[in-house]
Amino acid sequence: MQARVKWVEDTIFMAESGSGHLVIMDGPPEAGGKNLAARPMEMLLMGLGGCSSFDVVSILRKSRQDVRGCELEIKAKRTDTEPKVFTEIDLHFVVTGSQLKETAVKRAVELSAEKYCSASIMLGRAGVVISHSFSIVEQG
Known part of the structure; x- marks a missing residue:
């Protein structure tokens, strides 16, 4: 099993599973996150x-x-x-x-x-x- 995580901007990251599915993540507001995706x-x-x-x-x-x-x-x-x-x-x-x-x-x-x-x-x-x-x- 494998995955990749790529920094997009600010506190937003894009993760790609080994099976090719994408998930967006955002950091918490106290760390500068914009509440655009799950933590x-x-x-x-x-x-x-x-x-x-x-x-x-x-x-x-x-x-x-x-x-x-x-x-x-x-x-x-x-x-x-x-x-x-x-x-x-x-x-x-x-x-x-x-x-x-x-x-x-x-x-x-x-x-x-x-x-x-x-x-x-x-x-x-x-x-x-x-x-x-x-x-x-x-x-x-």
Whole structure:
């Protein structure tokens, strides 16, 4: 896996993934950023969310659950001093579907957290306290 990041101007950077996709990033206002794009630490959270959500939906589909939607609400805390690393991250999955089994959703979230989501596992090994929860919304 590889990526490239190129400075565009001021605090704006363009990242290109190894698969050829582009993402623009901007620094925070306190560092001169203009709020034109997501900050790098926000990108890290969104990557974590994408990794975890992909796992949960994939596991639910494989277990033949009628999953119709999945939204992940992420809340994170960082240290006040440099480097402002994450200390806690809370992931709350809101899974929508028809007659979803609570045990299946719980298992999908646990498998993502403990076995499949490399982003979550990596951050946890680095000392970030990560909590996972879920709620189910019935859609008949």
